[in-house]
Amino acid sequence: MCGRYAITLPPEAMRQLFAIRGGIPAFALRFNAAPTMDLPVVRMGDVGREIALLRWGLVPSWAKSLDGGSLLINARSETAAEKPSFRGAFARRRALVPANGFYEWQARGKGPKVPHFVHRRDGAPMVFAALWERWGPPEGGAIETFAILTSEANSDIAAIHHRMPVILPPEQWDLWLSPSTALGALEALLTPAPLGLVSAYPVSLRVNSVANDDPALLAPAEAPPEGEAQAVPAPRRPGQLDLF
DNA sequence: CCAGACGTTGTT
DNA sequence: GTCTGG
DNA sequence: CCAGACGTTGTT
DNA sequence: GTCTGG
Numbered sequence: 001m002c003g004r005y006a007i008t009l010p011p012e013a014m015r016q017l018f019a020i021r022g023g024i025p026a027f028a029l030r031f032n033a034a035p036t037m038d039l040p041v042v043r044m045g046d047v048g049r050e051i052a053l054l055r056w057g058l059v060p061s062w063a064k065s066l067d068g069g070s071l072l073i074n075a076r077s078e079t080a081a082e083k084p085s086f087r088g089a090f091a092r093r094r095a096l097v098p099a100n101g102f103y104e105w106q107a108r109g110k111g112p113k114v115p116h117f118v119h120r121r122d123g124a125p126m127v128f129a130a131l132w133e134r135w136g137p138p139e140g141g142a143i144e145t146f147a148i149l150t151s152e153a154n155s156d157i158a159a160i161h162h163r164m165p166v167i168l169p170p171e172q173w174d175l176w177l178s179p180s181t182a183l184g185a186l187e188a189l190l191t192p193a194p195l196g197l198v199s200a201y202p203v204s205l206r207v208n209s210v211a212n213d214d215p216a217l218l219a220p221a222e223a224p225p226e227g228e229a230q231a232v233p234a235p236r237r238p239g240q241l242d243l244f
Numbered sequence: 245c246c247a248g249a250c251g252t253t254g255t256t
Numbered sequence: 257g258t259c260t261g262g
Numbered sequence: 263c264c265a266g267a268c269g270t271t272g273t274t
Numbered sequence: 275g276t277c278t279g280g
Contacts, residue, residue, distance in 0.1 A: 003263025084250045210280045
């Protein structure tokens with residue numbers, strides 16, 4: 001779950017949404033944000049909220065290397081506060097991840113999984129609760145990564161999937177980001193979205209390939225009939241050679 | 245004491 | 257880094 | 263999350 | 275089947 005989302009808010013819109021005072025880094029708009037990409041997150045800096053570009057896929061600070069199995073894109077909200085991989089980040093490095101919405105794949109017994117786009121009914125951006133971590137020497141070469149917290153799905157999308165990202169409303173953003181919020185108060189924020197907040201519709205299978213990243217990914221698509229296959233358009237890079 | 249794990253997802 | 261298992 | 267690779271030798 | 279890359 002939550003292994004893909006869209007974030008296409010222009011920098012200025014994001015500055016206003018989060019009341020960022022300082023400058024913000026340049027970042028690409030993404031209709032198909034995927035793990036290992038550098039994506040904008042909001043966290044507390046020295047002088048209040050800041051936007052930073054972090055790599056999606058949290059690497060614990062004690063990991064021996066950046067590659068391998070140490071790439072944690074989600075953290076279960078039910079257990080993150082105690083897990084060795086997340087505990088430190090849960091206590092001291094919480095973040096918000098802005099999104100237009102997220103993609104969720106619905107398994108359909110036979111045939112391909114059907115991707116859906118899950119968005120707020122009111123059209124507002126959706127903000128995920130997240131944790132971030134730093135790996136490597138502080139002097140330089142350190143990389144910063146993040147993971148998105150998940151909860152049980154609510155009944156708005158339970159027919160599609162059984163987990164969903166934790167979505168925080170604006171009035172909870174300060175509490176989540178503040179370094180002084182008590183552990184119990186933090187855990188109280190990590191609940192499934194209230195009923196009626198979100199809605200979902202099927203989208204094209206083109207979203208399956210991260211090579212596809214365009215506005216058409218958000219367009220509603222016909223849900224394919226049960227058990228019937230649908231062609232997957234093959235992404236093709238310019239300059240690709242035919243070898244045989 | 246040292247060695248080894250440390251996570252999520254989904255699927256069966 | 258910190259905890260668990262042997 | 264899904265898609266795509268998964269290998270060696272020798273030669274340029 | 276399993277791992278890596280995006």
